[in-house]
Every structure is written in structure tokens, then in C-alpha cells.
Amino acid sequence: MATKRIGILTAGGDAPGLNAAIRGFGKAAIAEHGWKLIGFRDGMRGLAENRYTELDAKALSGILTTGGTMLGTSRDKVHRMVVDGEVRDMIPTIVENVEKDKLDALVCLGGGGTAKNARRLMDAGINVLHLPKTIDNDIVHTDTSFGFSTALEIATEAVDRLHSTAHSHHRIILTEIMGHRAGWLALGAGVAGGADVILLPEVPYSVEAIAERIERRRKHGSSFSVVAVAEGARSVKDAEELAHAQALVKDASSPELKAMAKKGVKALEASHRANTFTLAEQLEAATGLEARVTILGYVQRGGTPNAADRLLGTRLGVAGANAIAAGKFGVMVADRGHDTALVPLKEVAGKVKYVPRDHEWIKAARAVGTALGD
Numbered sequence: 001m002a003t004k005r006i007g008i009l010t011a012g013g014d015a016p017g018l019n020a021a022i023r024g025f026g027k028a029a030i031a032e033h034g035w036k037l038i039g040f041r042d043g044m045r046g047l048a049e050n051r052y053t054e055l056d057a058k059a060l061s062g063i064l065t066t067g068g069t070m071l072g073t074s075r076d077k078v079h080r081m082v083v084d085g086e087v088r089d090m091i092p093t094i095v096e097n098v099e100k101d102k103l104d105a106l107v108c109l110g111g112g113g114t115a116k117n118a119r120r121l122m123d124a125g126i127n128v129l130h131l132p133k134t135i136d137n138d139i140v141h142t143d144t145s146f147g148f149s150t151a152l153e154i155a156t157e158a159v160d161r162l163h164s165t166a167h168s169h170h171r172i173i174l175t176e177i178m179g180h181r182a183g184w185l186a187l188g189a190g191v192a193g194g195a196d197v198i199l200l201p202e203v204p205y206s207v208e209a210i211a212e213r214i215e216r217r218r219k220h221g222s223s224f225s226v227v228a229v230a231e232g233a234r235s236v237k238d239a240e241e242l243a244h245a246q247a248l249v250k251d252a253s254s255p256e257l258k259a260m261a262k263k264g265v266k267a268l269e270a271s272h273r274a275n276t277f278t279l280a281e282q283l284e285a286a287t288g289l290e291a292r293v294t295i296l297g298y299v300q301r302g303g304t305p306n307a308a309d310r311l312l313g314t315r316l317g318v319a320g321a322n323a324i325a326a327g328k329f330g331v332m333v334a335d336r337g338h339d340t341a342l343v344p345l346k347e348v349a350g351k352v353k354y355v356p357r358d359h360e361w362i363k364a365a366r367a368v369g370t371a372l373g374d
């Protein structure tokens with residue numbers, strides 16, 4: 001039997017633990033199964049352009065603890081890629097490349113967008129496997145994804161550090177934490193860092209409710225407050241506007257109207273940065289306290305992965321190699337407690353794991369006196 005040739009790529013935002021997962025999958029593929037590993041550069045773009053390098057054992061050495069992705073990444077969509085200034089469906093080209101490169105399977109490490117791309121490639125006949133990566137923790141049917149744990153530690157440390165400066169200056173400090181759809185990172189870091197207010201995309205806020213909480217703290221002798229704001233957090237009014245725009249996309253009667261409605265949703269989603277600064281001004285006006293904004297940004301996903309993400313990346317990578325050896329394709333390797341499970345891509349692609357409003361983390365936050373702004 002000919003030696004199997006397996007392609008691997010990383011797509012979407014980078015996240016700590018990607019290299020650990022490449023290494024975990026690759027070492028098992030090469031040493032345990034005797035396969036050849038082909039690493040595509042820059043996600044789906046490199047796959048479409050057939051830019052790759054063979055990864056041998058030596059190439060996988062020394063990457064366990066490194067941040068980012070040794071392969072590079074991009075946010076390209078396989079069916080709508082900008083090539084030479086034109087939007088093109090690159091799926092046929094990718095299918096050709098996979099045949100030319102004699103690949104038996106393609107492993108895609110990424111988040112929700114990557115699951116959608118992987119599903120499109122699966123539908124085109126490619127043997128795909130998906131490993132869940134994202135600092136947002138918003139992939140369905142898996143306990144968690146690599147990147148989240150490290151980002152949670154970084155964001156928690158930031159909340160801790162902002163406490164002492166907020167306290168010293170009697171200020172409100174709003175810290176914007178990544179997560180434009182789901183608020184897991186802001187919620188986790190807010191609870192772990194003891195934020196006074198946590199604002200999530202899933203729980204629309206009112207400025208009055210937040211100001212009331214800050215005032216109450218002041219009456220009890222705490223003249224400062226730390227507010228953990230998820231990127232996608234919105235006021236009740238803005239959330240209604242977004243829901244309305246999303247409904248327009250769903251109900252659009254033609255592709256043209258759908259494209260227009262989607263643009264409207266994108267514009268509203270992109271307004272989050274302004275939202276945090278606007279909220280700071282509104283809280284200053286309502287409380288008379290000074291307010292400052294700290295955007296944590298890319299610091300949250302840069303640098304070395306923590307032990308949990310190295311372990312998770314390695315486990316999922318090895319489980320992915322075992323899945324391919326067993327002939328299982330069109331699946332995501334999910335984390336389930338101390339075990340892994342294979343979930344069909346059609347159950348993952350296009351779905352988002354939101355924070356349920358009655359989630360235990362939300363109940364715990366409320367129980368220790370943290371406001372959710374509702």
C-alpha cells in the first residue's frame with residue numbers, strides 16, 4: 001500500500017496552541033502511522049495557490065511552546081476568494097491541487113469559518129478533518145477549543161492589573177475583551193478577575209443599570225469600578241437594531257437583497273469599537289466618575305500557549321491522526337472531558353456556541369454581586 005499523504009493547514013485568527021496541535025497531529029502521523037505530512041501556507045489561500053512544504057519530524061521539533069502558527073493563516077473563503085482583484089470560487093482549483101498533490105486527506109485547524117470552508121471542501125469530495133481552534137470558545141459540540149485557556153489567563157491578568165490603577169485613581173476602567181459573537185472570554189476573565197460589571201453580546205445592557213451598580217459601589221466605599229466588555233456587547237437598543245438587520249438577511253427575497261442586508265449586519269457588527277468608547281462617556285456623564293478604556297486586542301492571542309492549550313492541542317492532534325487511520329472523515333475532533341469525540345461537520349459548520357443566559361458562569365457572576373448590565 002502506498003504511503004498516505006496528508007495535507008494540513010491553519011485558518012482564521014491565530015491562537016495559542018496551534019503549533020502544539022500541528023506537532024501532535026504530525027508526530028503521530030509520521031511516527032505512529034508512517035504518513036507524509038504536507039503543510040499548506042496561509043490557510044485556504046495557500047491551498048488554493050498550492051503553496052506547501054513537506055513537514056518532516058525535524059520541522060515539528062521545537063514548536064510545542066511557540067505562539068501563532070508556523071504555517072501562517074488567512075481568513076479566506078474557499079468559494080469566494082479575492083484573486084487578482086476578482087472574487088472567485090476556488091473550490092475546483094483546490095480539488096485539482098488535492099489530486100495533483102495526491103493527498104489522502106486534509107486536516108484544517110480553525111474556528112467557525114474554517115468549519116464552514118471544510119464542509120464546502122467535504123461536499124466537493126475531499127476527505128477533510130477539522131480540529132477546533134479559537135480563543136472565543138464559540139465552537140459547538142466541543143467542551144472547548146485550543147487558544148481559549150491561554151487567552152483567558154491573559155485577559156484575567158489584565159483585569160487584575162486594571163484593578164489597582166482603577167482603585168488608585170477612583171476611576172471606572174472599561175476593558176474590551178475579544179469575542180464579537182460570544183462572550184465566553186469576557187465572562188470567564190470577568191469572573192476570574194472579579195470585575196464589577198461584565199457585558200456580553202448575549203446580554204444586552206442598559207447604561208442606567210450599569211451606572212446604578214457603580215453608584216451603589218460608591219455608596220459602599222468603593223469609588224472605582226472595573227467593567228469587562230466583550231467586543232460584541234451592545235445596548236438593548238443596538239441589539240434590537242442588529243436583530244432587525246439579521247432578520248432582513250434571513251428574509252431577503254433575492255441574492256442581491258441578501259448581499260445588501262449582510263453589508264448592513266457587518267456595518268453594525270463593526271461598530272463595536274465605538275460602542276465601548278461611547279459607553280465610557282455615558283458612564284462618566286451618569287456617575288461623575290472619570291472613565292478610561294483599555295482595548296486588550298491582539299495581546300490576548302499572542303505568545304506562548306499555556307499548559308492546558310498545549311495539552312489540548314496535542315490530544316486533539318493525536319486523536320485526529322487516529323480518526324484518519326480509522327477512515328473517519330468529514331468530522332471535527334471534539335474535546336469531551338478527558339476524552340475526544342468525532343462530530344459530523346454538518347452539525348458544526350455555520351453554528352455558534354453562545355453563552356446561555358442561565359449558564360453556571362453567569363449565575364456565579366450574579367451570585368458574587370457582579371452586574372451583567374441588564
Ligand SMILES: Nc1ncnc2c1ncn2[C@@H]1O[C@H](COP(=O)(O)OP(=O)(O)O)[C@@H](O)[C@H]1O
Pocket residue numbers: 159160161163164167192193194222
Ligand atoms: N482581581 C483583582 N486584582 C487585584 N486587586 C483586586 C482585584 N479585585 C479586587 N481587588 C482589590 O481589592 C480591593 C477591594 O475591591 P472591591 O472591588 O471594592 O471589593 P471586592 O474585593 O469585594 O471585589 C481594592 O483594593 C481592589 O483594587
Ligand SMILES: O=P(O)(O)OC[C@H]1O[C@](O)(COP(=O)(O)O)[C@@H](O)[C@@H]1O
Pocket residue numbers: 011012013014015075111112133134135136178179180231301
Ligand atoms: O484577526 P481579526 O480579523 O482582527 O479578527 C479578530 C477576531 O478574531 C478572534 O480573535 C477570533 O478569531 P477566530 O474566530 O478565527 O478564532 C476574535 O476574538 C476577534 O474578534
Ligand SMILES: [Mg+2]
Pocket residue numbers: 194195196
Ligand atoms: Mg471588586
